[in-house]
Amino acid sequence: MSTTVHKGPKGKTAAAAGAPPAARRGFLESKAADWALPTALVVLVVAGWQGLVSLGGVEEYVLPAPGDVVAKMFGDFGVFAEQSVPTIVAIFVGFALAIAVALPIAVGMVYSVVVRKAVYPLLIIAQVVPKVAIAPLFIIWFGFGQLPKILMVALICFFPVVIDSLVGFRAARPESLMLVRSMGASRWQAFWKIRWPWALPSIFAGIKVGITLAVVGAVVAEFVGADTGLGVLLITARGDMDSLTVFASIAWLTVIGFVLFLLVEVLERVLVPGKKSGRKFEASGSL
Structure with a gap:
């Protein structure tokens, strides 16, 4: 019995169309991602913390910059x-x-x-x-x-x-x-x-x-x-x-x-x- 593979408008199979790019998948599986992703999250949190204090949303004695x-x-x-x-x-x-x-x-x-x-x-x-x-x-x-x-x-x-x-x-x-x-x-x-x-x-x-x-x-x-x-x-x-x-x-x-x-x-x-x-x-x- 033959299996039919459905293709998208540009001839790509449905599985290939839904798969993440090879470069992205390779990065996520690399050792660099183990450090880059948590570092980016920490930077984002610290930037939000700094912005909250700078805008006067909280007193400095409660939450210093x-x-x-x-x-x-x-x-x-x-x-x-x-x-x-x-x-x-x-x-x-x-x-x-x-x-x-x-x-x-x-x-x-x-x-x-x-x-x-x-x-x-x-x-x-x-x-x-x-x-x-x-x-x-x-x-x-x-x-x-x-x-x-x-x-x-x-x-x-x-x-x-x-x-x-x-x-x-x-x-x-x-x-x-x-x-x-x-x-x-x-x-x-x-x-x-x-x-x-x-x-x-x-x-x-x-x-x-x-x-x-x-x-x-x-x-x-x-x-x-x-x-x-x-x-x-x-x-x-x-x-x-x-x-x-x-x-x-x-x-x-x-x-x-x-x-x-x-x-x-x-x-x-x-x-x-x-x-x-x-x-x-x-x-x-x-x-």
Whole structure:
């Protein structure tokens, strides 16, 4: 049976007429589009923000102009850089602590039913408890300083790392595990050859969520009780009704969070070539 292809007035098929141009499709699939499109959107939002302030639609003390915020960020660079150090240290140490605890727990939950049934409900309880309610207890128990911030960061980003790691470890195909075990591999050899590479994409998914929450955890701890950090600078400026410093502090925190996310993204590209899923990872012969 023959198939009739309907053509438009200029002889083009209907499918070709409705398809986007090759150049546009090629650009959207290129790496340049990954940066150009969000950059264009940010520029558009900032231009609208600047226009709203310039036209007098909002008072400057309520919403300062973006140019003034940038000038404040770099004009008081020394102050912001000094206050950023304790915040960044708390983020790095707390996040490393969360990963160091989350990965072994996820492995234990994979290999032990007892551990999984005993620990999983506690993970849910720890996640649903408001972290802002726990922060004052950390101040009472550990005093002011870096330790309460580190613990808050670890607590707030622990859950996504352990859950995504658990999902990744359990996603390994049973037939692949049975194959390597039948070839004489030990349980830990099967783990490093099968479960670990299979789980890496899921682990990094949890790490990327966790690193953004780590910034939130550090700021929350600094809000409740700390003597240094960007969160302290922000809450002090808020008390003084200094909205320019508030916006500049938020901008600094945004930059820090974005840079940390990019670092995790780079690390993922190094350790997980092509950012392959577990099934594709196995199909490529990288097991």
